[in-house]
Amino acid sequence: MDRIIEPELMDDPEQGKAYALADFSGPNTQFLNLFADKFTDFVGGGKVLDLGCGPADILIRFVDRYPDCECIGIDGAEAMLAPGRKEIVRKNFDHCIHLRCQCLPVAKEGNTFKAIISNSLLHHLHHPRDLWQTINECADPGTAIMIMDLFRPESTARARAIVDTYAADESPVLQQDFYNSLLAAFRVSEVREQLAEAGLSLQCEKVSDRHLLVWGRREG
Numbered sequence: 001m002d003r004i005i006e007p008e009l010m011d012d013p014e015q016g017k018a019y020a021l022a023d024f025s026g027p028n029t030q031f032l033n034l035f036a037d038k039f040t041d042f043v044g045g046g047k048v049l050d051l052g053c054g055p056a057d058i059l060i061r062f063v064d065r066y067p068d069c070e071c072i073g074i075d076g077a078e079a080m081l082a083p084g085r086k087e088i089v090r091k092n093f094d095h096c097i098h099l100r101c102q103c104l105p106v107a108k109e110g111n112t113f114k115a116i117i118s119n120s121l122l123h124h125l126h127h128p129r130d131l132w133q134t135i136n137e138c139a140d141p142g143t144a145i146m147i148m149d150l151f152r153p154e155s156t157a158r159a160r161a162i163v164d165t166y167a168a169d170e171s172p173v174l175q176q177d178f179y180n181s182l183l184a185a186f187r188v189s190e191v192r193e194q195l196a197e198a199g200l201s202l203q204c205e206k207v208s209d210r211h212l213l214v215w216g217r218r219e220g
């Protein structure tokens, strides 16, 4: 099954609302657990960049787990950032989580990041090199890098079965987004080719029946 792209930005306010109301605690907790497993020596205390952060649930969980971090979340859709801005204020994290409405690729602007993370952004990109270029630009030697995304199933029937298994209770908007995302996602072999082309020596592996993980440290 070939990739079927979807719109890059989630800039429909209904989409933003549906996404913020949905329960992503499972995959988002898995994201944090995988980060802790892969980077056992990471203790926080530096700047963290989240690319395509959406409503910032992962950054909020990140700061809960690593309280000394200063986080920047970037997303091109204000509709997705808006619920995150409210939640950050509600949690009193506005001193340490800053959200910016900006599209990839982005430049470094003088920050030194201890970690660069991203969840569920890659499959949105029409040109995946926008992500790898941003990482090449923003990571310093030793920066911990972790990207999680869906991988494309072998058939539309398998994509439908995944939606039925994991999103049966979600709104129709969210179920359709999830299905479209599975069809737009990359395979592990495709991501490995992208990494090689970008000159990034990061690992890429499947970590669930629907997720792949790219991780490693930027070489010196």
Ligand SMILES: C[S@@+](CC[C@H](N)C(=O)[O-])C[C@H]1O[C@@H](n2cnc3c(N)ncnc32)[C@H](O)[C@@H]1O
Binding pocket: 008, 009, 010, 011, 024, 051, 052, 053, 054, 055, 056, 057, 058, 074, 075, 076, 077, 080, 102, 103, 104, 105, 118, 119, 120, 121, 124, 125, 130
């Ligand atoms: C599926 S959401 C994931 C949000 C968040 N990372 C999470 O795990 O909940 C993908 C996000 O990537 C953003 N996005 C897509 N293409 C982008 C681009 N070129 N630049 C910045 N953000 C982008 C979308 O607007 C959307 O908020």
